[in-house]
Amino acid sequence: MSRDILLQASDVSKSFGAVRVLHEVSFDVYRGEVLGILGPNGAGKTTLFNMISGDIKPSGGDIRLGGVALSAEPPFKRCRMGIGRTYQIPRPYSGMTTFENLLVAAAFGGGRTERESYAFCAQVLTDCELADKANTPSGSLTLLDRKRLELARALASDPRLLLLDEIAGGLTDEESRALVALVRRIRDRGVTIVWIEHVLHALMAVADRLMVLNFGEKIAEGLPQDVISNPEVKRVYMGVEA
Numbered sequence: 001m002s003r004d005i006l007l008q009a010s011d012v013s014k015s016f017g018a019v020r021v022l023h024e025v026s027f028d029v030y031r032g033e034v035l036g037i038l039g040p041n042g043a044g045k046t047t048l049f050n051m052i053s054g055d056i057k058p059s060g061g062d063i064r065l066g067g068v069a070l071s072a073e074p075p076f077k078r079c080r081m082g083i084g085r086t087y088q089i090p091r092p093y094s095g096m097t098t099f100e101n102l103l104v105a106a107a108f109g110g111g112r113t114e115r116e117s118y119a120f121c122a123q124v125l126t127d128c129e130l131a132d133k134a135n136t137p138s139g140s141l142t143l144l145d146r147k148r149l150e151l152a153r154a155l156a157s158d159p160r161l162l163l164l165d166e167i168a169g170g171l172t173d174e175e176s177r178a179l180v181a182l183v184r185r186i187r188d189r190g191v192t193i194v195w196i197e198h199v200l201h202a203l204m205a206v207a208d209r210l211m212v213l214n215f216g217e218k219i220a221e222g223l224p225q226d227v228i229s230n231p232e233v234k235r236v237y238m239g240v241e242a
């Protein structure tokens with residue numbers, strides 16, 4: 001059975017000067033799935049997201065959303081095309097309140113009247129458990145709430161592809177269960193998700209497939225159980241001798 005591909009990366013490479021960070025990485029993201037990305041620090045995971053969102057340009061290769069090549073599109077255009085992302089280091093507009101941050105993101109995403117945006121952002125705030133912080137300046141939120149705001153901002157742009165970069169780190173077990181439940185609800189609404197995460201149990205709880213990067217190369221991809229029992233993955237990622 002052929003599956004419907006939303007994002008297609010073909011031979012994507014990136015070098016910074018002489019330093020090769022990603023080497024000919026190819027993968028597909030199927031519509032409606034949660035794809036988890038694992039890999040040691042420095043493997044090139046965030047760099048991959050930066051090239052999908054358009055923050056940096058690949059040195060080689062091709063990335064397509066719904067069959068449309070992204071290379072010529074600037075970040076705001078990719079946002080409008082339906083790519084939403086979080087940043088590993090939260091970057092809210094710190095002078096604005098939580099709610100104002102969402103309104104800006106919603107305006108970037110486009111497609112809604114101002115009145116619709118208000119209602120939509122209020123719903124996103126509730127979903128992300130930030131309703132009681134709506135009027136708090138985002139600069140004074142705790143780290144956990146800034147992470148929630150990252151996710152909320154990405155959702156407010158109404159993505160069809162959501163890229164999550166390490167949003168579970170530092171959470172308690174209960175908080176991380178709530179986050180997993182939220183990610184499931186987002187997926188169930190039809191959003192396709194790619195989630196980079198070191199917190200393996202969170203990823204295992206929701207990912208349909210996993211992909212593992214190491215030193216800028218894809219070393220495994222497939223069903224979560226198969227991937228984590230792959231000897232090379234155990235060796236490089238979990239520090240276990242094969």
Ligand SMILES: Nc1ncnc2c1ncn2[C@@H]1O[C@H](COP(=O)(O)OP(=O)(O)OP(=O)(O)O)[C@@H](O)[C@H]1O
Pocket residue numbers: 016019021039040041042043044045046047048088
């Ligand atoms: N703008 C840049 N200039 C030079 N080197 C960079 C740049 N961005 C990333 N790198 C390097 O590329 C490599 C991959 O970085 P990247 O942030 O993609 O890793 P990562 O897999 O996300 O790691 P982590 O799990 O720590 O977040 C690292 O060695 C990093 O130092």
Ligand SMILES: [Mg+2]
Pocket residue numbers: 045046047088165
């Ligand atoms: Mg990273």
